[in-house]
Amino acid sequence: MLSNRLRLQAEELRVIRGGKEVLKGITFAVAIGEVYGLLGGNGAGKSTTLLTFLGFLDLAGGNARVNDALVSEDVVAARRSIAYLPESASLYEHLNARENLRYFLGLAGSAGDDESMEAALDRVALPAEARDRRLADYSKGMRQKVAIALAILRNTDTLLLDEPTSGLDPTAIDEFHDLVRTLADDGKTVLMVTHDVYGACQVADRIGLLRDGRLVGEFSAPAGGRIDTEAVHRAFSSREAV
Ligand SMILES: Nc1ncnc2c1ncn2[C@@H]1O[C@H](COP(=O)(O)OP(=O)(O)O)[C@@H](O)[C@H]1O
Ligand SMILES: [Mg+2]
Structure with missing residues (x-):
C-alpha cells in the first residue's frame, strides 16, 4: 500500500x-x-x-x-x-560478506548478531558457500547483495x-x-x-x-x-x- x-x-x-x-x-x-x-x-x-x-x-x-x-x-x-549505495564499491574487498556486515554495522553503532546477518544474506539470496569468501572474488551483483543486506540490517527506512x-x-x-x-x-x-x-x-x-x-x-x-x-x-x- x-x-x-x-x-x-x-x-x-x-x-x-x-x-x-x-x-x-x-x-x-x-x-x-x-x-x-x-x-x-x-x-x-x-x-x-x-x-x-x-x-x-x-x-x-x-x-x-x-x-x-x-x-x-x-x-x-x-x-x-538512509542507506546509501554509491556508484563505486563501498565495502572492503579483503573481508568476506559476514565480516563486512559486522564491521559496517559496528560503525553504525549496532552489533549484528549471527542469526539476523544470516537472515539478511538469505533475503538477498547470497549463496551460502560465498559468505566466507573475500569480496575480491565476488561479482558486482554479489557485492550489491551484501550492500543491500547491510541496509536491511541497519533497518533504515530509505x-x-x-x-x-x-x-x-x-x-x-x-x-x-x-x-x-x-x-x-x-x-x-x-x-x-x-x-x-x-x-x-x-x-x-x-x-x-x-x-x-x-x-x-x-x-x-x-x-x-x-x-x-x-x-x-x-x-x-x-x-x-x-
Ligand atoms: N566534485 C565535483 N566538483 C565539481 N563539479 C562536479 C563534481 N561532481 C560532479 N560535478 C559536476 O556536476 C554535474 C552533475 O554531476 P553528477 O550529479 O555526478 O551527474 P550524474 O550523476 O547525472 O552523471 C556535472 O556537470 C559534473 O561535472
Ligand atoms: Mg552519477
Missing part, C-alpha cells in the same frame, strides 16, 4: 559545484513504500541529487527534507534513516541507490529489481538513480527525468501496471521539454 506520507522531498533544489549550477531548482517527492527512478544522462545531476539528501553538499537554494525534517538542520537524523545495476548481467538486474520491489512493498522508500530506461520502468512507481540540472518530466505507473517504456524512451532521447 502506498501511503501519502512523504519521506524524501526536494524543493526547488539548487546546487553549485565547481562554479557551475548543476541543479537548477528541482522539485520532487518520494512517499513511503515508493520506488522513484531518477533517470538522466551523464552529468544531468543525478548523483548530486542523492548527495543533497545526505547533507554532503551546500545548497545554493531550496530545501532537501528527509522525513519532513530539513537536512540542513539535522543531518545526523537524515543520515541515520535507500538511495546510485546506478546500482550498471555492470550487472540481465539476470542479476532482474533479481536486483525484484529485491528492491519487495523492500518497497515492506514500506521502504527507494530513490534509484539510473540511465537505464528499461530497468527504471521495470521497477519504479514513478520516474523523474533529469536533464542538465532540471526535472523535465515525470511518469507514473498506472494502478497495477508499469510505466510506459516507449514514452519514457522518447522523452529521454528528445531534446524537447516533456
